[in-house]
Amino acid sequence: MSAVTPAVLFDRHEALLNRAIEAIHTREYWSPYSENLKKYPEELVKSAPEDFKALCNQHFELEGPATTKKITGERSPYGLDLGTSYDQPDMGQLVDVMHSLIPQWRDAGPKGRVGVCMEILQRLNDMSPLMGHAVMHTSGQGFMMAFQAGAPHAQDRALEAVVYGWDAMNAVPATARWNKPQGKMDPLVMDKKFTIVPRGVAVVIGCSTFPTWNTYPGLFASLVTGNPVIVKPHPAAILPAALTVKVAQEVLKEAGLDPQIVSLAVDTLEEPVAKDLVMNPKVKVIDYTGSSVFGNWIEQNALHAKVFTEKAGVNSIIVDSVSDLKAVTRNLAFTLSLYSGQMCTTTQAIYVPKSGIDTPEGKVSFDEFAQALATATSKFLGDNDRACMVLGAIQSEATAKRIDECRSLGEIVLDSESRIHAQFPDARIRTPLILKVDGKDQATYSEERFGPISFLIATESTEDSMRLAKEVLDEQGAITLGVYSTSDAVLDQAEELAMDVKVALSCNLDGGVFVNQSAAFSDFHATGGNPAANACLSDAAFLVNRFVVVQSRRHV
């Protein structure tokens, strides 16, 4: 008999749950997991690099169907081979095992599952410094970002999903007495039972750039609603997922449940298993982050499952007029530099009228604006140590190559250059490439160019910028849209555009908030209404389709 039942775990975390419920309904600032490294135990922070190294060149043990097949091959964008190996189960067998666990996990009930999920998150939070290093050496993010985005921010997003799940499940009464008057006759009376029943086996397909942040919402959304979850990480970023699954399995086991309710499925770029997994008819829920090509394929083929995707898009900014040119270009320089533009929220297309923009100091021409942005970016990246920290490393060689290939697509406003990291000389580090193109070159700037590649687009007017942006956003989608204008009419027009193309809008960001940042419990990440993503992290729609309600009624 287990001492820590799921019900005990619910009680343990109920106060935090209640605070989180309040947060999703006000969407004011709230974060349960600190992004301040100093709030974590000093010895854990200190030992984290060694703890990470201890995981390298080792076999990573997890619960799962017996197998003799081992996978290895992660290489840090900072230039070292991780050498960690993982068991690769037979995928059909794995799905069968997961399917057999449905009744057990379903019967744990909403409270039990919320308790288990929140305990997992608490323990993941405790190991945040280590997770920071695991994320850094798979995604290539600078350490501070890898720690923040990969640990507390990812945990925030996970809890957000858990809480939306609780809210949705809790809105359905477990039982009801139905008492229908029949005039002078006795009433009809029935007892009804409503059970939250999961869809089936869930699969979460992760990406290499945000191995936890983009995996956790789907993982915890499926888990809390009763679906056993297979985590299928990107072959280049397995370790953060493996650490996560390990923690989940420990908590499940301690709570007297089968640890395999959360399992890991690893593969290689050469022999991918994702298609096999998602086309297994027992798989009923799929979360995917990655390329549009495969994401669209899943949406079009896995019709037996509920599919939640985050794919590529062309994030855009419309510049009309500014009240502080320096502040604006400084803000944009940071956006374009952070993690070398490898965020699904980084701006690629910046629309500026050929005739220039109004500033308090008078008209600034298109070329002057371009120059100001180039200067701000160069200056921001002037200190090499800070630059390396902000830029991080380029996750894949393909992205590094893409920078080279894109140089010829327009007139170079700022060229991309390589940098040498003081601690990791083999790290693949590149500064942003900024190109100048004409509004008519839509084929050039309307294709997603993943990485530190952006286009300054010369348009006929702000109205023309809006029109071009609408065309591109309708077709390609986006997660972020920005606008700079001192005119309320233009801001209103931008809001109308944002609603039309269903993209989140940021207006006049010129301080410490950046268009590519989204805060859990406040910002909705993606709308689910344009081609860049068919789901939003997280809202009710992200949760309610992962389960159905099965009722049973009988006379009293």
Added chain:
Amino acid sequence: MSAVTPAVLFDRHEALLNRAIEAIHTREYWSPYSENLKKYPEELVKSAPEDFKALCNQHFELEGPATTKKITGERSPYGLDLGTSYDQPDMGQLVDVMHSLIPQWRDAGPKGRVGVCMEILQRLNDMSPLMGHAVMHTSGQGFMMAFQAGAPHAQDRALEAVVYGWDAMNAVPATARWNKPQGKMDPLVMDKKFTIVPRGVAVVIGCSTFPTWNTYPGLFASLVTGNPVIVKPHPAAILPAALTVKVAQEVLKEAGLDPQIVSLAVDTLEEPVAKDLVMNPKVKVIDYTGSSVFGNWIEQNALHAKVFTEKAGVNSIIVDSVSDLKAVTRNLAFTLSLYSGQMCTTTQAIYVPKSGIDTPEGKVSFDEFAQALATATSKFLGDNDRACMVLGAIQSEATAKRIDECRSLGEIVLDSESRIHAQFPDARIRTPLILKVDGKDQATYSEERFGPISFLIATESTEDSMRLAKEVLDEQGAITLGVYSTSDAVLDQAEELAMDVKVALSCNLDGGVFVNQSAAFSDFHATGGNPAANACLSDAAFLVNRFVVVQSRRHV
């Protein structure tokens, strides 16, 4: 300027809305619209047949794009041609008009839309007696059922959808102030605006047997969440939809909105328009009730839209043992007779062990049970007037033919016969056909046979019944499942089966509640988790995907 603004309408109906919110969260008995004909003004009830006739052989005027094309051809299953004609707009033009109305209806906001929807429902309720006749003479339902299911019960289901919509929209704050502490520095402060943005143009495709009950949930769900709605009724049952659209247009107009926000699209069996409509890329939400063939086609092809379907299935009952054989067979006789089995909830497959069932009077053999059911049904339909009232008429000639074709599928336990309606001698009236087959004849009983056709299936044991039912339900789906047993273990096993195949279960119905009845605000109609329907009427999942949230943020 309109006197009756949407906001005024919200205030007018707010008390009822609040009561309805309570109802969806307790799912106890509640019905806002009376099913008692006597509660309606006597003069309206009396004049209803004449009011209906006044609509026949007339052109039905509605707001819509100009057109010269007229459609007519509805024929009552009671044997008269309605002769009502309707304008048929160009479908591409209609969708364009609806698309242009999105901002107007979106900007009415959640409160305004709830107000408009509830006012429409109030006015539909006022005309319930007339609607009863319109539904009777299109669906073929007996008048009392046509009145109840077609008017108050349909209105209940509509309000249920409106309330789930309100609940979902209201859970998203309209604005938030985000105030993030920055240690000793000034906090980061942003104002955020969250707008409910509809997916696009919505289409609701109705069926001929429940022209309002199955149309209203999709219609009101899409409408309340901001999507202009095209109602595309079945060519055989246009009038109830046209009356509904007329009321909606009147309310919209009075509220200062474009009446075309709800529009009618009619077609004929010979030249259907549904494929064109659903494949129009501006159509983003589709509700469909009808055959599995076309429903599956929509699900597989209209990937640009959110699709909600109710299709065919094989509703089943497992008989293990009973405490009152007469009461059980009486209950089943009513279920099989009501509207000649033309309900999406009527039982088709009844599994009974070959070895018979336990009763307080001892073992009753399979054949004795079959005979008891046949006798109960014959007796129940003994009085011809009552029989005609309960049976109603067979909606389509195809269903009548199907009865004849199915006679050879098994041994006849009770043959179907024609009846003559006292008032409508040309009415197409048929009593139930009950056949006996072996559990091994799965091909025979596992195909949906729409109409008054059911199978008593001889199985090896109750366990075998469960196994066979699971196979059929997994493959074909169902909306209802019943079980009769005096054993708690068997009832538990049936609940496990219901959760496994995701079908609502009714246990031991032997009184005044029938397996084919589902009560709004309490019973979830379909689970959305099996092949019979991909959606549930109504739950949160039925609403939340009809809109997205678009945010706009800026520094304070």
